[in-house]
Amino acid sequence: MDKQPSGSEQIKELVKIPGVEPSARLDPWWWLVVLVIASVALLVLLIPDPYRRIYTFVLDGVYVTIGVTIVAFLFILIVGMIGGLGRLSKNKLIYGFFTLYVEIIRGIPILVQLIWWYYAFPVVIQGIGRALNIQALIGYQANAVAMAILGLVVCYGAYMSEIYRAGIQSIPKGQMEAARSLGMTYFQAMRYVILPQAIRIILPPVGNEFIALLKDSSLVSAVAVADLTRRGREFMAATFQPLPTWIMVALLYLIMTLFSARIVGWIEKKTKFER
């Protein structure tokens, strides 16, 4: 007697495209990443003056951009989760607090927020210090990188809250009811049942947020952080070569964003599951 294929094997049979192994197909957009990297390498190697000089000058800015983006993003994922759950809370105080947060933050341009945290927030701290006569607060000086990350986290956390909220709401109500009917608490049900499913659904928008953050991180150049954009401006000011400088800066941003987009696409494919 022939062995009956199991359900999962049957499904695998159905989705298999003849002649093409899904894992063997490389996403053709990877070639765009390779192309941009190659053009930077060619410029640096073939026209060392000015491209090699620009490249070496702005390279530490690339590291700052990557560092600020990744650190901020890790905090944004946490703030977004808390904000998303807060926006779904039945407790009116918690709901009101997080709704107010989201509404206010979304109504102020991100550049204004970054400037606020770096220039205005310290004045508030110093004022409190004077009022309470606390020496440590009177002498408070803002750390540019810390304030830039704080500003990005507060701003993007609000947008991320809405993504989490939508993701959690997209999970059918029956999933929570089934978990609760088994005796799980609300938080256990969230942790083991709702969030694992919601996170897979919100992965594409979360990935887009990462790429948007990578680009918006160029705004921290306005608040004394020596990121890629600021290093480009410094080089231009010193050499008066705007065209090659900004060609190089733009290409470096492109490498980072295109590469991130491919990684996001790859993760999406890996975690996809049928509903």
Place this chain on the structure above:
Amino acid sequence: MAEEPIIQIKNVHKRFGAVEALRGVSLDVYRGEVVVIIGPSGSGKSTLLRCINRLEEYDEGQIIVDGIPLDSAQNINAVRREVGMVFQSFNLFMHMTALENLILAQQVVRKRSRAEAQEIAYNLLVKVGIPEKANAYPIQLSGGQQQRVAIARALAMNPKIMLFDEPTSALDPEMIKEVLDVMLNLAQEGMTMVVVSHEMGFARAAANRALLMDGGLIIEEAAPDVLFTNPKHERTREFLSKVLH
């Protein structure tokens, strides 16, 4: 009967806005009893069932399950640990295999070891007849198979009571029997069951009592044979004439 009922429902009212879904329902269910509730849609039968494990809050009255009144968050969780529920739409956890569906609450709520939970889970899948689907995801299972996994998932918690909310209504006709067989088996083992369902065959074979609900009230209550063939109330007769062809 001298024994205390395992479920005591006393004059429960439930309103959804202006609509009164339950208008003073009282019901006692004794240990080992199987009670089937029938009634038209909107009669409050599902709402009543969902009040027993407090998935639905009620506005007035009292429900006591196994001596525990449903009045605090702590008590509600204590009751839910003892009361299994099976839903019309199965509600299996979509991101987990059948086996993982059965293991999760055992570990998180009952604090069993992984090995112990896994063994209980596997034995229950054998009991509902689909051990070969242990590693299948819900999407890979038929409706009947999903519902059997859902029943096994509830049983993994060793409940004292099982609630069934229209367990076969979302199933294709040829899959209804496999689910009813599992339920029948459970009833014969002495499980206390409250079943919202119009499966007359199951009610006749397994139920001690059948109830007809309409307009948020229990209209009539009798042994299933009596209720289905010789009902006292006009409303029951009218309903049955539409259901039985």
